[in-house]
Amino acid sequence: MQLKYKSYWRKSGLKGKWGNIFLERLSNYNPKNVLEIGVFCGVTARNTCDLLSKTNEKNFSYIGIDLFGSDQNEYKDEIKPKFLKDQKFSNPLKNIYYNYILRENLNSVQSVSKLLKEYKDNIRLISGDTNKVLKEIDLQNIDFTFLDGGHSYQTVINDLTILYGSMKDKKKVILCDDYGKESYIPEVEKAINDFAKQNNLKLNIIENRFAEIIT
Numbered sequence: 001m002q003l004k005y006k007s008y009w010r011k012s013g014l015k016g017k018w019g020n021i022f023l024e025r026l027s028n029y030n031p032k033n034v035l036e037i038g039v040f041c042g043v044t045a046r047n048t049c050d051l052l053s054k055t056n057e058k059n060f061s062y063i064g065i066d067l068f069g070s071d072q073n074e075y076k077d078e079i080k081p082k083f084l085k086d087q088k089f090s091n092p093l094k095n096i097y098y099n100y101i102l103r104e105n106l107n108s109v110q111s112v113s114k115l116l117k118e119y120k121d122n123i124r125l126i127s128g129d130t131n132k133v134l135k136e137i138d139l140q141n142i143d144f145t146f147l148d149g150g151h152s153y154q155t156v157i158n159d160l161t162i163l164y165g166s167m168k169d170k171k172k173v174i175l176c177d178d179y180g181k182e183s184y185i186p187e188v189e190k191a192i193n194d195f196a197k198q199n200n201l202k203l204n205i206i207e208n209r210f211a212e213i214i215t
């Protein structure tokens with residue numbers, strides 16, 4: 001299924017060609033149940049739902065977890081992309097539209113729910129720190145996870161440990177962002193390497209950015 005990644009006039013972690021590369025990975029595996037850790041403004045969530053609803057005739061689920069402004073437990077995390085602090089845009093029209101007309105915080109459950117409203121029966125948005133909430137979620141049916149939340153060593157290890165515990169030996173996919181030099185975060189790379197080594201997992205490196213684990 002060829003679908004172009006749309007920005008929905010919001011900020012996304014997957015700018016330019018990266019959104020389409022992500023969608024290609026997603027459609028490659030044709031998953032039904034997808035988890036995204038780190039939802040930000042919901043653009044990847046929306047594109048994921050657009051794709052899943054087409055490929056699965058609306059029979060799909062999307063779970064998104066983000067701090068959404070709640071407290072984080074792991075203080076070392078690179079938590080707030082600068083944008084989140086004052087919701088600054090380089091485009092002045094967007095600034096007026098979101099900050100003065102709508103007065104909408106784009107990284108909030110309310111705002112992301114609005115963006116995903118046509119999929120309201122298929123989605124679940126969870127507010128919290130994955131160091132605390134991930135272990136409380138039933139992940140047994142997840143086919144594909146996009147891991148793009150907290151970027152500290154401890155959080156990445158925590159998230160991979162819990163995800164792998166539920167997905168192990170099921171030939172499911174964990175796609176991790178910020179591994180390769182195109183979007184390099186040293187702590188993320190180290191955590192993924194250490195985890196893969198400890199569990200004897202092979203990493204597929206996608207376009208010098210994503211590290212993909214097949215469980």
Ligand SMILES: C[S@@+](CC[C@H](N)C(=O)[O-])C[C@H]1O[C@@H](n2cnc3c(N)ncnc32)[C@H](O)[C@@H]1O
Pocket residue numbers: 011012013014036037038039040041042043044065066067068069072073074077078079080081107128129130131148149150151155
């Ligand atoms: C890089 S952004 C995600 C981008 C998004 N995946 C996209 O494609 O647009 C990282 C997000 O992770 C969230 N985050 C950071 N630490 C977290 C944690 N420990 N638990 C849950 N979410 C976290 C932040 O609030 C932020 O919205």
